[in-house]
Amino acid sequence: MKLTELMDLKGICVGISLKEKDGVIDILAALQQKCGNIEQSKILKQDIFYREEQGSTAIGAGVAIPHVRSSAVKHAGITAVTVPAGVDFEAPDGEKSRLIFLVALPEEGGENPLSKLTVLLMNEDLREQLADAANEEAFLELLRLAEDGEYGEQKRSAVDAPVVLAVVNANDTDNTQALVQIQSAAERLGILLKTEMHGSENSEPFSDQEIAQAKGVILIGGGLSADRFDGKPILEAAAQDGIHRPEHLLHMVGEAPVFYKKTEPGKRDRQLRHPVFKTRIPLLPLLVLSGGAMILTAFITNLLGADAAVSAFFLDIGRYAYLLILPVMSGLIAFRYARWPGLAVGICGGILLEQSCGGVWAALLGGMAAGLMMRGFGLLGEKMPSRVRALTYLFPVIGLAGMGVLSLLLARFSLLLERGLTALVTSMQLPWAGGLLLSALSALDPGGPLNRAALNFAAESAAAGEWMAAITAGSLALTLGVTVFAVFRSKYMDPVQRENGWFGLLAGLCGYTNAYIPFAAGDPFRILLSCMTGAAAAGLLSVWFGCSVSSAIGGVFAMSTAGRPWWLLLAGIIGAALNLGLLIWASKITQKRLFKQKKQQAE
Known part of the structure; x- marks a missing residue:
């Protein structure tokens, strides 16, 4: 009609x-x-x-x-x-x-x-x-x-312009708002944007010729299949990215991973990732940017001999910015599932989990739980008659209560986990094995129960200085490797991550391991394994070099109080180099695999 x-x-x-x-x-x-x-x-x-x-x-x-x-x-x-x-x-x-x-x-x-x-x-x-x-x-x-068509289609004189396809889930108003902003940006950039409203009977699907001519595809909203865009770069985007950063999306579509429908036998296609791993948007790196700038200012004012209260003021601002990273990450994951209700409950739940157990894995689990819970409530609300729809205002309250229950359960679990890991490390007789394990655990779960178990054991051990040095070296290897990779091997990072890589580097030098989380969120398994390996090597070398430090807080700025500080710095640099080398090696393997798939597709 x-x-x-x-x-x-x-x-x-x-x-x-x-x-x-x-x-x-x-x-x-x-x-x-x-x-x-x-x-x-x-x-x-x-x-x-x-x-x-x-x-x-x-x-x-x-x-x-x-x-x-x-x-x-x-x-x-x-x-x-x-x-x-x-x-x-x-x-x-x-x-x-x-x-x-x-x-x-x-x-x-x-x-x-x-x-x-x-x-x-x-x-x-x-x-x-x-x-x-x-x-x-x-x-x-x-x-x-x-x-009748006079205004409904773009002018055919623009056929020589780069063609970008946009597929939009028509069931969400935010998606249509995003499409309008992207269309306006495309006109300014001289890009021919062709659109398809998924879920609308009035929208015709793209023809094979249009798909073949396209430079890339932007998918806006969930529930969209990419099978027909085999061999094309595909960029999945949230509606808010399209509303607030449309030109950025159009620039990024050419750099997006190429999607292949067919993968190696027995392997699942991972080109389009689960919502948990779609947190590569500017907010997290910007927290690193602002927090890192404040922390750096605190150390500079301290070195210049300013009043201690001034340094503490800037340090507290940076610390609170870093404390927001995991709650915001939890909220962003929940947002991918359930939009704004998910974001609110996800952030509140992330704060509860940060206080009860903390850590990257708690943030991931909390974001998934909040998102799925609010998404279920949303589906329930759609089926409710209009006369009782006011009850939907209770859904966020119930969701927040559910996150409180989850935080209590995870707090109990993390306590048992800390005790078990402490007993495991205590049973180790070889110092180098303890240094290797403690630094690897710190890299595996920054701010979480594994990290706390490592720090608590190190603080209470008779060889506290050696263990603290191992954790410090591992933290340096962890953050330096990832942030240097973000700056110099930037193809697998977003532009905002590349721009903020230097501040992540400074935060890593200050010993804040949370600085690497925004850079690892897009591809956690590859980056996490490399970071654990580099951190473990740095911790092992630190014990082997006989390094010691009174506290794992402060990074390189606390090395003036360390025993054999230059050897400790060397251990961290070697671990970071190993971490960086593994990341580069993994990225080259990924490139070769994608090139091979593209060649097979062309044949």
Whole structure:
């Protein structure tokens, strides 16, 4: 069904003068009643306001599309108004909305025209002409022309431009907002963006010729299959990345991993990773950037002889920034599963887990648990009748309570784990074996029970200085290897990670092992194994060199109090070199495997 078949001249009003969003919604609902689509506008307005509370329906570029399924709707319909002065609909780009549509649908069934309307409004010329329409007849005629193809497709004169395909899950408004921003960015960059709204009956799938011509593919939203894009670079992105960083996505699509449908026998395709490993977005490296800058400032002011309170002030700021890394990581993982409700519960749960047991693995588990729990609640809420939908406000409360129970269980488990590992290390008779194990455990779980078990044993041992030195050397090998890899072997890192690699390097020199977490989040297994190997080698060498230090806190800046500090630094550098070498070797193997698959595909 065409969009214009759902519209009527009686449902359009151009040039209204209102400043408040509520007033615009009142007019749109009244127009629906005037067209005979509803009986009472009161219930419809309640449902619209409830939908607006869940998140803005403005898609940016001066357009807002409130949409709702309501028991008040008898027949699907679209009403529209233009507001020359604009109304604040909390658009992602901050621009006031001049062109506002209301899509009202029955509570059950019926075709949803939202995605088709969104794609149609991507054209800047059409948006401007609709917003400036002199009367209702001109407004409706412009939409008719657009549906006939005058504005719906990009101009064919741009066929020589680089082609990028965007597949968008049409079931989420945030995804359509992201698509509008990416389309605008593509026009500025001279890129021909072709779109497909997955889940919309009005959107045609890409042809084989379009796929063959494409430079790469961007997938926005979950539940999207990549099988038909075999041999093409595929970049999976969250809606928020498209809304706030569209040009970055278009630049990155050419550097994305090439997806191959067929893999070696018995091996699962890992090109498109599980949501747990899709945390490679700017927020985590920026925490390293800000925290590392504050920590560096603290050490510099201390070296310059400033008052101790000044150094402590900057050190506390940096420390708190680093304490946020794991809770934010937990929240981002939950966000991949359940959007904003998942983010809120994931961050709160991450803070609880940080206080109870901490560590990378607790953050991963907490993020998955929060995301899956809130996603399940979301599916339950969709099936609830509108009259009891207010109960959905209890879901975050229940989710947070569930995270509290999980934190108690993990706290008990981590305590048992610490005791068991302490007993294991105590039973070791060879000093070098203890140094190797302690440094490897610290690398395996920064800030978690394994790390604490290593530190507690080292502090209480008769040979505390040797064990602390082993952990210090392992921490240096861990962070130096990863951050140097991020800076100089940057193909497997995001641009933001590359830019912030230097601050991660400085944080690593200060002994903050959490600095490597954002860089390892995208490919944890390869990086984690390399880091453990490098840290274990550094710890072994530290014991062999006879190094000692009173505390594992402070990194290279605490080496002035160490026994044989230059040998301790050498052990850390050798371990970092081994870590870096393993990372480079693993990346070359990955490149060869991808090249081989690409060659086989071409044949």
